[in-house]
Amino acid sequence: MKIPNSCVPDAYLVATHVYHGQTSLTDGAQLLVNRHGLNVNSARDYINNFRYLMEGRGFTRTLNAFSMEYFLEQISTNYPAATLRNAVRALREHILYYQSVQRTPVTLKTMWSIYARFAARLPPRFQNELEQEDVESIAVQTLSRADIIHALRSLRPTDSQLVTLQLRQYKRDNHTVALLKILRNHACQICQTTIRKQNGQFYIEAAHITPKRLQGCEMPDNLLILCPNHHKEFDFGDTVILSRDPHELVVSLNGITHTISLRLE
Template sequence: MPAITIKEIKAAFQLGLKAYEQDISASQLKNKLVDDYAMNPSSAHGYIEIVQHMLNGRQYTRTINAQATEFYLQHIYERYGIDKLKNAVEAVRKHLDYYLTTKTSKQQAVRKICEQYTLICEQDFEFSDLDKSVQLASLDCSEARLLRLKSAPQKALLIDAQTKRFRRNPDVVAERFFLAQGICEACNKPAPFKRKDGRPYLEVHHKKMLSAGGLDCLENTEALCPNCHRERHFG
């Protein structure tokens, strides 16, 4: 199959935007790429669908080339701003973690592009970002999160040396909440109240603090009610 060029990438992106904004499935739009650009139907479907996944912050399992990845991230940022870019970067991160568990290639070119746009996101870091990412990760099944976590880096990225702020992996938090099933893992009592979206309110605690070199992984975390969490820190 001929290499997918910027012409096909631009056309696929526009169709992806249409699919996202008008809630149309990629399968309904892919024939435009097949007929006008002789794209393989499977590739056409993937290049359109991935735009939707990026905008929604969801994992995608198909692959697109590095040029398409950069084009999509750049134009999502220009069209929708930083919040949708954060979603898109999260989707790429999930894809890369997933891909490492199934393929031999590490997609180094795509990984470098993801790192560049991650830096843009870090410059606009907010404490609410983790909770948003956890909600997105919670939409995936446990098997998908565990698969990504097999290859995800466990060393949390320090993004503010002065106040010791770390970028935490939302898959770790979402999976820990899933395992806890609304029950504090210290006192074994139900979460004291629910979040606005109905989820039981627990907090994820790192047994060995990230600032002390602890890893951001399931084995180093526990889901606690607020009282037990404070007890872990101050008791």
């Protein structure tokens, strides 16, 4: 059954009511069935997919391009940037799922276009976060640990600012950070904490030893992989670098000394 675009605004509105607890999933779906003649499964898809978009979770039941664009436009208008980041992330996971089961390339090309357009609306830090997640996803599937080490050791400050992976371009800096996160097992180099996200992936941050404002670059020997707490402490605490070479950093954070390996191994 082809679903008319005219029902999409109402489907979005009902989905928001269900998400915010103003009505139940069953009642919301039945409302769409009664108003627009949708079958109950299609009605539920609109409602459930809105939840997945809001929470940044991949989903397998598809929406057409018009519906996806409308939902993202409304989320962009009515919710904070972090929520749009979640929605863009969920769309990416949805596209990658359909790529894995080899669905229609034309439809996926349209969805990638929607993804790129809304990702471009995000603040730079969220854009970088999504790019790094993209690179991690590709690298985990296509590169061995030895490949990652070789790629990081081969980096030069004069390298091109863009990297092409699977026909898409990424910033060189985001590519470097993503590979380093994988190599460090997504664990804080000070406390070894790992943070698992709702989608099963890991969250970790990268800190510059020499800050970017002082011309610090995204080379492996200038990056630490840290949990949010130690990242903030490193950037804003009483930080004293006691010694540093290409292989090791010894740093005092608020009076506590930490020895951190910078080796690529």
